[in-house]
Amino acid sequence: MTDYRTLDDVTVKAKRVLVRVDLNVPLNEDGLVSDDTRLQAIAPTVLELSDKGAKVILLAHFGRPKGKVVTSMSLKQVTDPLARVLGKPVAFASDCVGDPAQAAILSINDGDILVLENTRFHAGEEKNDRTFAESLAKLGDLYVNDAFSAAHRAHASTEGVTHFLPSYAGRSMEKELNALQKALGTPKRPVVALVGGAKVSSKIDLLNNLVSRVDAIIVGGGMANTFLAARGLNVDKSLCEHDLLDTARMIEASAKEAGCTIVLPDDVVVAENFAANAAHKTVAADQVKDGMILDAGYKAVESIKQWIDKAETLVWNGPLGAFEITPFDRATVKAAQYAAEQTQKDHLLSVAGGGDTVAALNHAGVAEKFSYVSTAGGAFLEWLEGKTLPGIAALESSKQKHVSGLDPVINTGFASGTAAE
Numbered sequence: 001m002t003d004y005r006t007l008d009d010v011t012v013k014a015k016r017v018l019v020r021v022d023l024n025v026p027l028n029e030d031g032l033v034s035d036d037t038r039l040q041a042i043a044p045t046v047l048e049l050s051d052k053g054a055k056v057i058l059l060a061h062f063g064r065p066k067g068k069v070v071t072s073m074s075l076k077q078v079t080d081p082l083a084r085v086l087g088k089p090v091a092f093a094s095d096c097v098g099d100p101a102q103a104a105i106l107s108i109n110d111g112d113i114l115v116l117e118n119t120r121f122h123a124g125e126e127k128n129d130r131t132f133a134e135s136l137a138k139l140g141d142l143y144v145n146d147a148f149s150a151a152h153r154a155h156a157s158t159e160g161v162t163h164f165l166p167s168y169a170g171r172s173m174e175k176e177l178n179a180l181q182k183a184l185g186t187p188k189r190p191v192v193a194l195v196g197g198a199k200v201s202s203k204i205d206l207l208n209n210l211v212s213r214v215d216a217i218i219v220g221g222g223m224a225n226t227f228l229a230a231r232g233l234n235v236d237k238s239l240c241e242h243d244l245l246d247t248a249r250m251i252e253a254s255a256k257e258a259g260c261t262i263v264l265p266d267d268v269v270v271a272e273n274f275a276a277n278a279a280h281k282t283v284a285a286d287q288v289k290d291g292m293i294l295d296a297g298y299k300a301v302e303s304i305k306q307w308i309d310k311a312e313t314l315v316w317n318g319p320l321g322a323f324e325i326t327p328f329d330r331a332t333v334k335a336a337q338y339a340a341e342q343t344q345k346d347h348l349l350s351v352a353g354g355g356d357t358v359a360a361l362n363h364a365g366v367a368e369k370f371s372y373v374s375t376a377g378g379a380f381l382e383w384l385e386g387k388t389l390p391g392i393a394a395l396e397s398s399k400q401k402h403v404s405g406l407d408p409v410i411n412t413g414f415a416s417g418t419a420a421e
Protein backbone atom coordinates (compact mmCIF):
# COMPACT_ATOMS: atom_id res chain seq x y z
CA MET A 1 0.00 0.00 0.00
CA THR A 2 1.29 3.43 -0.89
CA ASP A 3 1.42 6.44 1.45
CA TYR A 4 -0.49 8.59 -1.02
CA ARG A 5 -3.76 8.26 -2.92
CA THR A 6 -3.93 7.69 -6.65
CA LEU A 7 -6.57 7.95 -9.37
CA ASP A 8 -7.72 4.47 -8.34
CA ASP A 9 -9.02 5.97 -5.09
CA VAL A 10 -11.40 8.59 -6.45
CA THR A 11 -14.44 9.10 -8.66
CA VAL A 12 -13.81 12.03 -10.96
CA LYS A 13 -16.90 12.09 -13.18
CA ALA A 14 -18.29 15.63 -13.51
CA LYS A 15 -15.71 16.95 -11.02
CA ARG A 16 -13.39 19.87 -11.65
CA VAL A 17 -9.98 18.26 -11.32
CA LEU A 18 -6.98 20.55 -10.94
CA VAL A 19 -3.96 18.71 -12.28
CA ARG A 20 -0.41 20.00 -11.67
CA VAL A 21 1.60 18.96 -14.72
CA ASP A 22 5.01 19.70 -16.19
CA LEU A 23 4.55 21.76 -19.37
CA ASN A 24 8.03 23.29 -19.14
CA VAL A 25 9.04 21.99 -22.57
CA PRO A 26 12.04 23.25 -24.53
CA LEU A 27 11.28 25.57 -27.49
CA ASN A 28 13.47 26.12 -30.56
CA GLU A 29 14.29 29.55 -32.11
CA ASP A 30 10.95 29.55 -33.93
CA GLY A 31 9.08 29.04 -30.66
CA LEU A 32 8.19 25.45 -31.51
CA VAL A 33 8.39 22.60 -28.99
CA SER A 34 11.67 20.81 -29.73
CA ASP A 35 11.14 17.86 -27.38
CA ASP A 36 7.66 16.73 -26.32
CA THR A 37 8.78 14.05 -23.82
CA ARG A 38 7.11 15.93 -20.96
CA LEU A 39 3.83 16.23 -22.87
CA GLN A 40 3.91 12.50 -23.62
CA ALA A 41 4.55 11.80 -19.94
CA ILE A 42 1.37 13.53 -18.73
CA ALA A 43 -0.87 12.14 -21.48
CA PRO A 44 -1.97 8.99 -19.55
CA THR A 45 -3.25 11.02 -16.58
CA VAL A 46 -4.92 13.74 -18.65
CA LEU A 47 -6.60 11.26 -21.00
CA GLU A 48 -7.73 8.97 -18.18
CA LEU A 49 -9.37 11.90 -16.37
CA SER A 50 -10.94 13.17 -19.59
CA ASP A 51 -12.21 9.71 -20.55
CA LYS A 52 -13.72 9.33 -17.07
CA GLY A 53 -15.68 12.56 -17.59
CA ALA A 54 -13.75 15.00 -15.38
CA LYS A 55 -13.28 18.64 -16.27
CA VAL A 56 -9.49 18.52 -16.59
CA ILE A 57 -7.88 21.80 -15.53
CA LEU A 58 -4.11 21.87 -16.02
CA LEU A 59 -1.86 23.95 -13.76
CA ALA A 60 1.79 24.46 -14.65
CA HIS A 61 4.70 26.88 -14.72
CA PHE A 62 6.80 27.83 -17.72
CA GLY A 63 10.28 29.33 -17.42
CA ARG A 64 11.19 31.83 -14.72
CA PRO A 65 9.00 34.95 -15.09
CA LYS A 66 9.57 35.75 -11.38
CA GLY A 67 6.04 36.75 -10.45
CA LYS A 68 5.38 38.96 -13.50
CA VAL A 69 3.51 38.48 -16.78
CA VAL A 70 6.12 37.76 -19.46
CA THR A 71 4.38 37.08 -22.78
CA SER A 72 7.23 34.95 -24.14
CA MET A 73 6.58 32.60 -21.21
CA SER A 74 2.88 32.17 -21.83
CA LEU A 75 1.56 28.62 -21.72
CA LYS A 76 -0.65 29.49 -24.70
CA GLN A 77 2.18 28.38 -26.97
CA VAL A 78 2.07 24.89 -25.46
CA THR A 79 -1.67 24.24 -25.92
CA ASP A 80 -1.52 23.24 -29.61
CA PRO A 81 1.47 20.89 -29.19
CA LEU A 82 -0.32 19.37 -26.18
CA ALA A 83 -3.54 18.95 -28.16
CA ARG A 84 -1.57 17.11 -30.87
CA VAL A 85 0.00 14.74 -28.33
CA LEU A 86 -3.37 14.09 -26.63
CA GLY A 87 -5.36 13.86 -29.87
CA LYS A 88 -8.02 16.09 -28.21
CA PRO A 89 -8.74 19.83 -28.21
CA VAL A 90 -7.19 21.86 -25.40
CA ALA A 91 -8.72 25.16 -24.25
CA PHE A 92 -6.75 27.99 -22.64
CA ALA A 93 -7.45 30.53 -19.89
CA SER A 94 -5.45 33.78 -19.83
CA ASP A 95 -4.90 33.63 -16.06
CA CYS A 96 -4.61 30.79 -13.56
CA VAL A 97 -6.86 32.50 -10.95
CA GLY A 98 -9.68 35.04 -10.90
CA ASP A 99 -12.31 35.83 -13.53
CA PRO A 100 -10.52 34.55 -16.66
CA ALA A 101 -9.89 31.16 -15.00
CA GLN A 102 -13.41 30.92 -13.58
CA ALA A 103 -15.07 31.90 -16.86
CA ALA A 104 -12.99 29.38 -18.82
CA ILE A 105 -13.86 26.60 -16.36
CA LEU A 106 -17.57 27.45 -16.56
CA SER A 107 -17.37 27.22 -20.35
CA ILE A 108 -15.97 23.68 -20.51
CA ASN A 109 -17.90 20.41 -20.39
CA ASP A 110 -17.21 17.15 -18.63
CA GLY A 111 -14.27 15.44 -20.37
CA ASP A 112 -12.83 18.73 -21.70
CA ILE A 113 -9.24 19.81 -21.11
CA LEU A 114 -8.21 23.34 -20.15
CA VAL A 115 -4.72 24.82 -19.62
CA LEU A 116 -4.50 27.73 -17.17
CA GLU A 117 -1.86 30.42 -17.75
CA ASN A 118 1.61 30.16 -16.15
CA THR A 119 1.30 29.94 -12.35
CA ARG A 120 4.62 31.79 -11.98
CA PHE A 121 3.07 34.97 -13.42
CA HIS A 122 1.92 35.40 -9.79
CA ALA A 123 4.51 36.02 -7.06
CA GLY A 124 2.36 33.93 -4.70
CA GLU A 125 3.25 30.74 -6.59
CA GLU A 126 6.93 30.51 -5.63
CA LYS A 127 6.28 32.09 -2.22
CA ASN A 128 3.71 29.37 -1.56
CA ASP A 129 1.37 32.13 -0.49
CA ARG A 130 -1.65 30.78 1.33
CA THR A 131 -4.18 33.16 -0.26
CA PHE A 132 -2.89 32.42 -3.75
CA ALA A 133 -2.99 28.66 -3.06
CA GLU A 134 -6.57 29.04 -1.87
CA SER A 135 -7.50 30.95 -5.06
CA LEU A 136 -6.14 28.05 -7.09
CA ALA A 137 -7.96 25.51 -4.91
CA LYS A 138 -11.29 27.30 -5.39
CA LEU A 139 -11.15 26.38 -9.06
CA GLY A 140 -11.31 22.64 -8.38
CA ASP A 141 -13.02 19.90 -6.43
CA LEU A 142 -9.94 17.67 -6.39
CA TYR A 143 -6.21 18.09 -6.89
CA VAL A 144 -3.92 15.69 -8.73
CA ASN A 145 -0.16 16.14 -8.85
CA ASP A 146 1.44 14.59 -11.93
CA ALA A 147 4.62 16.68 -11.93
CA PHE A 148 7.35 14.80 -10.04
CA SER A 149 9.87 17.19 -11.62
CA ALA A 150 8.37 20.09 -9.62
CA ALA A 151 7.85 18.12 -6.39
CA HIS A 152 11.09 19.35 -4.79
CA ARG A 153 9.64 22.87 -4.66
CA ALA A 154 7.15 23.92 -1.96
CA HIS A 155 5.13 26.16 -4.26
CA ALA A 156 1.42 27.03 -4.17
CA SER A 157 0.59 24.71 -7.08
CA THR A 158 2.65 21.79 -5.73
CA GLU A 159 2.20 22.08 -1.96
CA GLY A 160 -0.04 24.96 -0.82
CA VAL A 161 -3.08 23.83 -2.78
CA THR A 162 -3.07 20.40 -1.06
CA HIS A 163 -4.14 22.09 2.20
CA PHE A 164 -7.47 22.98 0.59
CA LEU A 165 -8.34 20.01 -1.61
CA PRO A 166 -8.26 16.20 -1.36
CA SER A 167 -5.04 15.37 -3.21
CA TYR A 168 -3.92 12.46 -5.37
CA ALA A 169 -0.88 11.33 -7.38
CA GLY A 170 -1.33 11.17 -11.15
CA ARG A 171 -0.15 8.21 -13.23
CA SER A 172 3.20 9.70 -14.23
CA MET A 173 3.92 10.65 -10.61
CA GLU A 174 2.91 7.15 -9.50
CA LYS A 175 5.18 5.54 -12.09
CA GLU A 176 8.14 7.67 -11.02
CA LEU A 177 7.59 6.99 -7.30
CA ASN A 178 7.23 3.25 -7.91
CA ALA A 179 10.49 3.18 -9.86
CA LEU A 180 12.31 5.15 -7.18
CA GLN A 181 10.89 2.94 -4.45
CA LYS A 182 12.15 -0.17 -6.27
CA ALA A 183 15.57 1.38 -6.80
CA LEU A 184 16.36 2.63 -3.31
CA GLY A 185 13.34 2.16 -1.04
CA THR A 186 13.04 -1.60 -0.98
CA PRO A 187 15.54 -2.67 -3.64
CA LYS A 188 16.68 -6.12 -4.61
CA ARG A 189 20.29 -6.39 -3.51
CA PRO A 190 23.10 -5.98 -4.36
CA VAL A 191 22.43 -2.37 -5.32
CA VAL A 192 25.17 -0.63 -7.27
CA ALA A 193 25.24 3.12 -7.90
CA LEU A 194 27.11 4.63 -10.81
CA VAL A 195 27.82 8.26 -9.98
CA GLY A 196 29.64 10.42 -12.51
CA GLY A 197 29.55 13.98 -13.73
CA ALA A 198 31.78 16.96 -13.35
CA LYS A 199 32.12 17.78 -9.68
CA VAL A 200 32.06 16.21 -6.24
CA SER A 201 30.89 19.57 -4.84
CA SER A 202 27.45 19.18 -6.44
CA LYS A 203 27.09 15.59 -5.24
CA ILE A 204 28.28 15.55 -1.63
CA ASP A 205 24.78 15.04 -0.18
CA LEU A 206 24.01 12.43 -2.78
CA LEU A 207 27.19 10.43 -2.05
CA ASN A 208 26.66 10.70 1.71
CA ASN A 209 23.12 9.36 1.34
CA LEU A 210 24.08 6.56 -1.04
CA VAL A 211 26.89 5.13 1.09
CA SER A 212 24.38 3.93 3.66
CA ARG A 213 21.90 2.61 1.08
CA VAL A 214 23.86 0.84 -1.65
CA ASP A 215 26.45 -1.93 -1.72
CA ALA A 216 28.88 -0.24 -4.09
CA ILE A 217 29.37 3.19 -5.64
CA ILE A 218 31.28 3.34 -8.89
CA VAL A 219 32.65 6.86 -9.13
CA GLY A 220 33.30 8.20 -12.63
CA GLY A 221 33.68 11.42 -14.60
CA GLY A 222 35.52 14.45 -13.31
CA MET A 223 34.45 13.45 -9.79
CA ALA A 224 36.65 10.36 -9.93
CA ASN A 225 39.70 12.63 -10.37
CA THR A 226 39.05 14.24 -7.00
CA PHE A 227 38.78 10.81 -5.37
CA LEU A 228 42.00 9.64 -7.11
CA ALA A 229 43.83 12.78 -5.93
CA ALA A 230 42.48 12.18 -2.41
CA ARG A 231 44.15 8.75 -2.53
CA GLY A 232 47.41 10.55 -3.29
CA LEU A 233 47.55 10.00 -7.07
CA ASN A 234 48.67 12.56 -9.64
CA VAL A 235 45.88 13.92 -11.84
CA ASP A 236 47.90 16.77 -13.39
CA LYS A 237 45.65 19.15 -15.38
CA SER A 238 42.48 17.06 -14.93
CA LEU A 239 39.28 18.63 -13.62
CA CYS A 240 39.77 18.14 -9.88
CA GLU A 241 38.49 19.92 -6.78
CA HIS A 242 41.66 20.06 -4.70
CA ASP A 243 39.82 21.80 -1.88
CA LEU A 244 37.55 18.77 -1.51
CA LEU A 245 40.18 16.06 -0.97
CA ASP A 246 39.25 15.81 2.72
CA THR A 247 35.57 15.57 1.79
CA ALA A 248 36.38 12.72 -0.61
CA ARG A 249 38.36 10.98 2.15
CA MET A 250 35.45 11.41 4.57
CA ILE A 251 33.03 9.89 2.06
CA GLU A 252 35.45 6.96 1.60
CA ALA A 253 35.60 6.53 5.39
CA SER A 254 31.81 6.56 5.83
CA ALA A 255 31.45 4.13 2.95
CA LYS A 256 33.88 1.75 4.63
CA GLU A 257 32.00 1.99 7.89
CA ALA A 258 28.69 1.30 6.11
CA GLY A 259 30.12 -1.66 4.16
CA CYS A 260 29.79 0.12 0.82
CA THR A 261 32.63 -0.35 -1.68
CA ILE A 262 33.85 2.77 -3.47
CA VAL A 263 35.09 1.79 -6.92
CA LEU A 264 37.47 4.13 -8.74
CA PRO A 265 38.73 3.56 -12.32
CA ASP A 266 41.76 1.21 -12.59
CA ASP A 267 42.81 2.97 -15.78
CA VAL A 268 41.98 6.30 -17.37
CA VAL A 269 42.07 8.03 -20.75
CA VAL A 270 44.41 11.02 -20.61
CA ALA A 271 44.16 13.70 -23.30
CA GLU A 272 46.43 16.61 -24.15
CA ASN A 273 43.53 19.04 -24.13
CA PHE A 274 39.72 19.21 -23.76
CA ALA A 275 38.69 18.81 -27.41
CA ALA A 276 37.11 16.21 -29.66
CA ASN A 277 39.71 13.76 -30.98
CA ALA A 278 42.49 15.37 -28.90
CA ALA A 279 45.68 13.26 -28.76
CA HIS A 280 45.21 10.78 -25.92
CA LYS A 281 46.44 7.57 -24.31
CA THR A 282 45.08 5.06 -21.80
CA VAL A 283 47.21 4.56 -18.68
CA ALA A 284 46.85 2.98 -15.24
CA ALA A 285 45.19 5.43 -12.84
CA ASP A 286 48.40 5.58 -10.75
CA GLN A 287 50.58 6.31 -13.80
CA VAL A 288 49.20 9.68 -14.92
CA LYS A 289 52.18 11.95 -15.68
CA ASP A 290 50.70 14.82 -17.67
CA GLY A 291 47.51 15.88 -19.48
CA MET A 292 43.88 15.65 -18.38
CA ILE A 293 41.76 12.62 -17.57
CA LEU A 294 38.68 12.71 -19.78
CA ASP A 295 37.33 9.18 -19.51
CA ALA A 296 37.60 5.83 -17.73
CA GLY A 297 39.78 3.25 -19.50
CA TYR A 298 39.24 -0.30 -20.85
CA LYS A 299 39.96 -2.09 -17.56
CA ALA A 300 37.66 0.30 -15.74
CA VAL A 301 34.84 -0.51 -18.15
CA GLU A 302 35.43 -4.27 -17.66
CA SER A 303 35.27 -3.74 -13.90
CA ILE A 304 32.00 -1.78 -14.25
CA LYS A 305 30.54 -4.64 -16.30
CA GLN A 306 31.50 -7.08 -13.54
CA TRP A 307 29.78 -4.90 -10.95
CA ILE A 308 26.69 -4.75 -13.15
CA ASP A 309 26.79 -8.56 -13.40
CA LYS A 310 26.77 -8.80 -9.59
CA ALA A 311 24.03 -6.20 -9.19
CA GLU A 312 20.28 -6.80 -9.03
CA THR A 313 19.62 -3.05 -9.02
CA LEU A 314 21.53 -0.20 -10.65
CA VAL A 315 21.05 3.51 -9.92
CA TRP A 316 22.84 5.82 -12.35
CA ASN A 317 23.50 9.54 -12.16
CA GLY A 318 26.11 11.36 -14.22
CA PRO A 319 28.32 10.45 -17.21
CA LEU A 320 31.60 8.56 -16.72
CA GLY A 321 33.61 10.95 -18.88
CA ALA A 322 33.39 13.96 -21.17
CA PHE A 323 30.76 12.13 -23.22
CA GLU A 324 29.95 15.10 -25.47
CA ILE A 325 33.31 14.81 -27.24
CA THR A 326 34.56 11.69 -29.02
CA PRO A 327 36.27 9.43 -28.20
CA PHE A 328 35.84 10.35 -24.53
CA ASP A 329 32.27 9.03 -24.58
CA ARG A 330 33.47 5.42 -24.73
CA ALA A 331 33.14 4.38 -21.05
CA THR A 332 29.72 6.03 -20.71
CA VAL A 333 28.44 4.41 -23.90
CA LYS A 334 29.85 0.94 -23.14
CA ALA A 335 28.58 0.92 -19.55
CA ALA A 336 25.15 2.23 -20.62
CA GLN A 337 24.84 -0.37 -23.37
CA TYR A 338 25.84 -3.18 -21.01
CA ALA A 339 23.38 -2.05 -18.32
CA ALA A 340 20.64 -1.83 -20.98
CA GLU A 341 21.48 -5.32 -22.25
CA GLN A 342 21.29 -6.81 -18.75
CA THR A 343 18.03 -4.96 -18.12
CA GLN A 344 16.52 -6.35 -21.31
CA LYS A 345 17.55 -9.87 -20.23
CA ASP A 346 15.71 -9.27 -16.94
CA HIS A 347 18.96 -9.58 -14.99
CA LEU A 348 18.87 -6.00 -13.73
CA LEU A 349 16.53 -3.25 -12.60
CA SER A 350 18.09 -0.02 -13.87
CA VAL A 351 16.99 3.45 -12.85
CA ALA A 352 18.78 6.53 -14.16
CA GLY A 353 18.26 10.28 -14.08
CA GLY A 354 19.43 13.74 -13.15
CA GLY A 355 21.60 16.32 -14.91
CA ASP A 356 23.23 15.13 -18.10
CA THR A 357 22.38 11.47 -17.53
CA VAL A 358 19.38 11.41 -19.86
CA ALA A 359 21.43 13.08 -22.62
CA ALA A 360 24.25 10.56 -22.04
CA LEU A 361 21.88 7.57 -22.24
CA ASN A 362 20.25 9.01 -25.37
CA HIS A 363 23.73 9.48 -26.84
CA ALA A 364 24.38 5.78 -26.12
CA GLY A 365 21.03 4.98 -27.77
CA VAL A 366 19.72 3.02 -24.79
CA ALA A 367 17.47 5.32 -22.73
CA GLU A 368 14.42 3.29 -23.80
CA LYS A 369 16.05 0.07 -22.63
CA PHE A 370 16.53 1.04 -19.00
CA SER A 371 13.82 0.02 -16.51
CA TYR A 372 13.15 3.69 -15.78
CA VAL A 373 14.76 6.96 -16.82
CA SER A 374 13.71 10.00 -14.85
CA THR A 375 13.69 13.31 -16.71
CA ALA A 376 13.01 15.16 -13.47
CA GLY A 377 16.49 16.67 -12.95
CA GLY A 378 16.53 18.53 -9.63
CA ALA A 379 13.74 16.49 -8.03
CA PHE A 380 15.47 13.21 -8.94
CA LEU A 381 18.76 14.46 -7.45
CA GLU A 382 17.09 15.62 -4.23
CA TRP A 383 15.41 12.27 -3.95
CA LEU A 384 18.82 10.54 -4.41
CA GLU A 385 20.10 12.81 -1.66
CA GLY A 386 17.45 11.33 0.64
CA LYS A 387 15.59 14.63 1.02
CA THR A 388 11.88 14.89 1.65
CA LEU A 389 10.21 16.34 -1.43
CA PRO A 390 7.50 18.82 -0.31
CA GLY A 391 5.17 17.89 -3.18
CA ILE A 392 5.26 14.21 -2.20
CA ALA A 393 5.04 14.88 1.55
CA ALA A 394 1.92 16.97 0.80
CA LEU A 395 0.24 14.04 -1.00
CA GLU A 396 1.10 11.80 1.93
CA SER A 397 -0.30 14.16 4.53
CA SER A 398 -3.45 14.59 2.43
CA LYS A 399 -3.96 10.83 2.69
CA GLN A 400 -3.26 10.96 6.44
CA LYS A 401 -5.89 13.67 6.89
CA HIS A 402 -8.32 11.54 4.95
CA VAL A 403 -7.63 8.50 7.17
CA SER A 404 -8.21 10.62 10.26
CA GLY A 405 -11.36 12.20 8.78
CA LEU A 406 -9.76 15.61 8.28
CA ASP A 407 -9.81 15.69 4.49
CA PRO A 408 -10.74 19.20 3.33
CA VAL A 409 -14.42 19.47 2.53
CA ILE A 410 -14.81 19.27 -1.21
CA ASN A 411 -14.72 22.79 -2.51
CA THR A 412 -18.00 23.80 -4.06
CA GLY A 413 -16.40 27.01 -5.38
CA PHE A 414 -17.99 29.33 -7.91
CA ALA A 415 -19.29 26.47 -10.05
CA SER A 416 -22.15 25.94 -7.62
CA GLY A 417 -22.81 29.63 -7.31
CA THR A 418 -20.30 30.77 -4.67
CA ALA A 419 -17.99 33.59 -5.64
CA ALA A 420 -14.43 32.26 -5.67
CA GLU A 421 -12.61 35.53 -5.13
Ligand code: AMP
Residues within 6 Å of the ligand: 196, 197, 198, 199, 202, 220, 221, 222, 223, 239, 293, 294, 295, 317, 318, 319, 320, 321, 322, 323, 324, 354, 355, 356, 357
Ligand atom coordinates in the same frame (compact mmCIF):
# COMPACT_ATOMS: atom_id res chain seq x y z
P1 AMP B 1 27.00 16.77 -14.19
O1 AMP B 1 26.13 17.86 -14.73
O2 AMP B 1 27.61 17.06 -12.86
O3 AMP B 1 26.35 15.42 -14.27
O4 AMP B 1 28.29 16.74 -15.16
C1 AMP B 1 28.22 16.41 -16.50
C2 AMP B 1 29.42 16.99 -17.21
O5 AMP B 1 30.61 16.43 -16.68
C3 AMP B 1 29.42 16.66 -18.69
O6 AMP B 1 29.33 17.85 -19.41
C4 AMP B 1 30.77 16.00 -18.91
O7 AMP B 1 31.42 16.42 -20.08
C5 AMP B 1 31.57 16.43 -17.72
N1 AMP B 1 32.65 15.51 -17.41
C6 AMP B 1 32.56 14.22 -17.13
N2 AMP B 1 33.79 13.68 -16.95
C7 AMP B 1 34.67 14.68 -17.11
C8 AMP B 1 36.09 14.77 -17.03
N3 AMP B 1 36.84 13.69 -16.75
N4 AMP B 1 36.68 15.96 -17.26
C9 AMP B 1 35.92 17.04 -17.55
N5 AMP B 1 34.58 17.03 -17.63
C10 AMP B 1 33.96 15.86 -17.42
